[in-house]
Amino acid sequence: MTPAPVLDVRVVTKVYGMGETAVHALRGVSLRVDQGDYVAIMGASGSGKSTLMNILGCLDVPSTGNYLLDGTDVGSLDEGQQSILRNRKIGFIFQSFNLIPRMSALANVELPLAYGGVRGSTRRRRALAALDQVGLADRVDHEPNELSGGQQQRVAVARALVTAPALLLADEPTGNLDSKSTTDVLGVLDRLSLSGRTIALITHEDDVAAHAKRVIRLVDGQIIEDRRQAPVDGPPPRFAWTAEGTR
Amino acid sequence: MTYTEILRFALRGLSANKLRSGLTTLGILIGVGAVILLVAVGNGSSLQIQKNIQRLGANSLTVLKSTSGGGGGGGGGFRALFGGGGQTQQSNGPRTQAHDLTVEDAKALADPSGAPSVKSASPVVNDQSATATYQGSSHAIGQLVGTYPGYFEAANKILNTGTAFTMDDVTNARKVMVIGTTVGTALFGTTDPLGKQVTVAGVPFTVVGVLKTQGGSGFQDPDDVAIAPLSTVQQSLTGFSGLNQIVVQATGSTTVDSAQSEVTAILNQRHGIGGSVTADFQILNQAQLQSTVASSSQTFTVLLGAVAAISLLVGGIGITNIMLVTVTERTREIGIRKAIGAPKGAILGQFIAEATVLSLVGGILGVAAGVAGSQFTIVGVTPVIVPSSIVLALGVSVAIGLFFGSYPANRAAKLRPIEALRHE
Numbered sequence: 001m002t003p004a005p006v007l008d009v010r011v012v013t014k015v016y017g018m019g020e021t022a023v024h025a026l027r028g029v030s031l032r033v034d035q036g037d038y039v040a041i042m043g044a045s046g047s048g049k050s051t052l053m054n055i056l057g058c059l060d061v062p063s064t065g066n067y068l069l070d071g072t073d074v075g076s077l078d079e080g081q082q083s084i085l086r087n088r089k090i091g092f093i094f095q096s097f098n099l100i101p102r103m104s105a106l107a108n109v110e111l112p113l114a115y116g117g118v119r120g121s122t123r124r125r126r127a128l129a130a131l132d133q134v135g136l137a138d139r140v141d142h143e144p145n146e147l148s149g150g151q152q153q154r155v156a157v158a159r160a161l162v163t164a165p166a167l168l169l170a171d172e173p174t175g176n177l178d179s180k181s182t183t184d185v186l187g188v189l190d191r192l193s194l195s196g197r198t199i200a201l202i203t204h205e206d207d208v209a210a211h212a213k214r215v216i217r218l219v220d221g222q223i224i225e226d227r228r229q230a231p232v233d234g235p236p237p238r239f240a241w242t243a244e245g246t247r
Numbered sequence: 248m249t250y251t252e253i254l255r256f257a258l259r260g261l262s263a264n265k266l267r268s269g270l271t272t273l274g275i276l277i278g279v280g281a282v283i284l285l286v287a288v289g290n291g292s293s294l295q296i297q298k299n300i301q302r303l304g305a306n307s308l309t310v311l312k313s314t315s316g317g318g319g320g321g322g323g324g325f326r327a328l329f330g331g332g333g334q335t336q337q338s339n340g341p342r343t344q345a346h347d348l349t350v351e352d353a354k355a356l357a358d359p360s361g362a363p364s365v366k367s368a369s370p371v372v373n374d375q376s377a378t379a380t381y382q383g384s385s386h387a388i389g390q391l392v393g394t395y396p397g398y399f400e401a402a403n404k405i406l407n408t409g410t411a412f413t414m415d416d417v418t419n420a421r422k423v424m425v426i427g428t429t430v431g432t433a434l435f436g437t438t439d440p441l442g443k444q445v446t447v448a449g450v451p452f453t454v455v456g457v458l459k460t461q462g463g464s465g466f467q468d469p470d471d472v473a474i475a476p477l478s479t480v481q482q483s484l485t486g487f488s489g490l491n492q493i494v495v496q497a498t499g500s501t502t503v504d505s506a507q508s509e510v511t512a513i514l515n516q517r518h519g520i521g522g523s524v525t526a527d528f529q530i531l532n533q534a535q536l537q538s539t540v541a542s543s544s545q546t547f548t549v550l551l552g553a554v555a556a557i558s559l560l561v562g563g564i565g566i567t568n569i570m571l572v573t574v575t576e577r578t579r580e581i582g583i584r585k586a587i588g589a590p591k592g593a594i595l596g597q598f599i600a601e602a603t604v605l606s607l608v609g610g611i612l613g614v615a616a617g618v619a620g621s622q623f624t625i626v627g628v629t630p631v632i633v634p635s636s637i638v639l640a641l642g643v644s645v646a647i648g649l650f651f652g653s654y655p656a657n658r659a660a661k662l663r664p665i666e667a668l669r670h671e
Contacts, residue, residue, distance in 0.1 A: 054665050057586070059586060059663075059664045059665040059668070060665050079591060080590060080591065083585065083588050083589065083590045083591065084588065084590070085588075086585075086586060086587065086588040087587065087588020087589075088588070090588075092586050092587060094668075098579075098582075098583045098586075098668070099583075100580055100583060100584070101263075101580075102259065102263050103259065111584070111587060112587045112588055114252055115584070115587065115588050115589045115590065115593060116588065119249075159587065163588075
């Protein structure tokens with residue numbers, strides 16, 4: 001087994017508001033995700049999966065409990081250290097792509113490297129490699145509004161993985177995509193999983209969850225199901241099937 | 248994250264909304280341009296006034312008969328207001344008549360043993376209503392001066408053609424005259440006035456010289472002048488009453504003040520001033536006049552600058568306003584940047600850089616506009632740019648960018664990423 005899990009969530013709770021109007025979004029969630037795993041977190045709207053995602057992505061802090069990312073206790077970090085952590089350890093993929101408008105695909109992918117302090121030619125080379133990995137080597141100079149939804153999401157995936165993060169965090173990455181683009185993006189994620197990336201994916205679609213090696217179901221802020229679909233160090237379950245569509 | 252990168256992000260942000268950036272820049276442009284231009288106008292007019300004063304004569308003092316002085320009583324300084332009132336201490340005594348300024352006064356002032364700092368003292372009589380005619384054309388001379396030859400130097404009257412009259416002309420009361428260019432043009436047009444005869448009040452004067460054009464924008468045209476020997480003017484025009492003034496020239500610019508005290512001492516003695524008798528003359532010192540005018544025109548310049556500074560401030564508030572709008576509008580972008588690991592400093596830097604670029608570009612264009620605008624004559628004033636005003640206006644515009652940009656930038660940097668990301 002790997003020495004330290006990528007994600008180690010220990011009895012985390014999150015409460016919004018106070019007193020009688022307090023909303024308990026998470027009621028003691030514990031979760032360990034090892035290197036190379038591909039986890040789908042499922043749940044209906046209001047189940048707390050977005051809150052969990054925000055905590056996992058260091059965008060929010062838990063009310064109680066600890067969260068260790070790649071061995072580091074996030075709760076003990078200040079704001080500056082958190083931004084460095086987000087930059088180095090986490091790659092975000094959002095439902096609405098969240099590319100920065102009026103910047104070329106290449107510039108968007110270079111952005112995390114720029115904030116991480118990577119210089120000039122190295123940055124460009126790594127960004128081009130990331131875009132090539134998602135199959136967009138011929139679209140590097142296009143701005144987001146010149147790309148289809150699927151292409152935009154693949155640029156976002158390239159941006160997420162360009163820093164070689166410990167964890168790829170995808171929040172309903174296919175929620176705004178048609179079925180063809182969904183297949184494309186999931187194919188990219190499968191291949192990333194195959195190459196050993198740790199991926200946490202939030203979704204409410206069973207089809208999407210079927211790609212993950214492990215499915216966690218969240219109801220009312222608690223984990224009610226934790227099902228393994230494929231071994232941590234093996235290929236993702238649907239890989240052979242999706243490989244056809246993307247190659 | 249290097250500074251050039253932050254700057255590049257800032258430029259990209261600004262170019263995304265060119266019209267808005269342009270209008271914001273315009274606010275600063277107008278402010279900076281106005282500061283430079285208005286200070287230049289103030290400075291130009293003050294220089295012009297100083298030049299006009301210098302034109303009156305370098306290092307010269309003008310002694311005038313004081314209409315209010317010479318009273319027999321009164322308390323010291325209250326000569327004009329209370330001299331004739333019931334408050335006089337010697338109410339039973341007769342009022343002594345104020346002495347006129349005389350040619351003898353002038354001669355005493357010119358005596359080097361009594362007044363070593365005085366180079367020359369020229370008695371002056373004026374005729375303000377003389378009309379000169381020449382072959383049917385006539386011209387009302389603004390100022391007909393009867394004086395000694397020393398007046399030319401003392402009053403800074405320089406001859407262009409011909410010669411000044413001499414002391415010999417004065418002694419013999421020759422009917423000769425030196426005229427200014429305004430008089431020359433009015434009477435002679437393009438013909439050379441030298442040697443021609445001009446008739447003033449029935450007396451024919453021969454023009455022996457023409458003065459150099461002095462020009463001026465004051466209330467009085469310094470070229471509308473005719474200068475003739477004192478004796479001639481007194482004989483034929485003004486009569487032999489007192490002098491209008493004595494123009495005293497000091498030996499140098501450093502001796503003006505000592506010349507003034509010598510003149511005061513001599514005239515006090517000659518006119519019996521002292522004790523309860525207040526002076527019946529007054530001395531105008533060009534240097535004093537100059538410093539008085541300089542200080543008042545400086546006030547004027549400061550006032551103009553202040554008005555312009557207000558418009559610069561308004562431009563600065565415009566920057567804050569636009570940057571706040573930009574931050575609100577780009578909240579989501581800020582959220583994305585933070586989510587992918589932008590440190591607080593990078594966001595802060597980007598927005599401050601945007602504000603500073605706006606104000607700096609506006610400032611540079613404003614300097615260009617101010618400099619270009621000051622090439623023109625504005626309401627009769629040729630603006631003279633004060634270099635420090637350029638530096639100041641440019642510096643202030645950058646400071647405005649930093650200052651007025653820091654509040655919106657801080658707001659952007661402090662945004663919490665999850666809230667910024669939720670923003671639509």
